[in-house]
Amino acid sequence: MWGASANKGRGAPPAGAAAPRAPIKMLIVDDSNIVRRRIERSQQFDNLVVIGSAANGVEALEIFAKTDPDVVTMDLTMPMMDGIECIGRMVAKRPSVRILVISALADKATAVEAMERGANGFLNKPFTDRQLNEAIEELIR
């Protein structure tokens, strides 16, 4: 798909031309500064743009409403509003959003609960760069 602004006034792309992909907008939600910076630094996708980061569920919902991200990485244990509730609210607003839970809570019951609320993937902390990129790739494929 051609980017709407890039294509303005130029008509349709020529038949058979490779269409540039629109950037995928990502929001990072985690109460740890270290983890937020790590995710932003380690993701290796050219077409993925980090449009914001939040330290809790309340802040995340505000940024979500303003920026309309395609992909969200979501911690679970956070102050003010936890990740499980935040996932439910995001999915209720926009069911097509893709959410990757990144959490140290490694028990099966937590993963199932997150999936039931609408998460699409689960990555345990701590994680390597490779694990992170594989999980994101799975999410945006």
Place this chain on the structure above:
Amino acid sequence: MLYEHELKTFVAGTTNFFEVSAQQPASIGSPYLVDDAPQLHEYTGLINITGKRDGVVYFTAPKAMLAVLLMKMQETDFSHETMRDLVGEVANTISGNARRDFGRDFVISPPSVLSGETPSIAPRPGVRSFIIPINWRSHSAKLVVSLG
């Protein structure tokens, strides 16, 4: 009384953090028991446990060790807040491992962080603390398990 498998879960949570985040494993020193409150390093990440067991588990580390760990994680901010953040993440990993292995019999609090101002954490009366030295590069931290 602390069971060996319980101790292993807490130790694995700690060493896993070093192995995955810094890509360099930590080694374990000989565990020992103390009756008094163990001396803390500059930064401590702590979880409270209630339910089937009752007490605290914490990771306490010197600033120099945390600075090198941050460097290995490609982090460029070495502020006080980042050090606190880091020990909180280690405690978070210990907590996650415990929840996975012990299920909901253990009620585990979100991690809290202490730095500098608290010289020690008093164990519950009659409960001795297991100290597990965590050695990484030339530095040494402590994992303290104090459960009744």
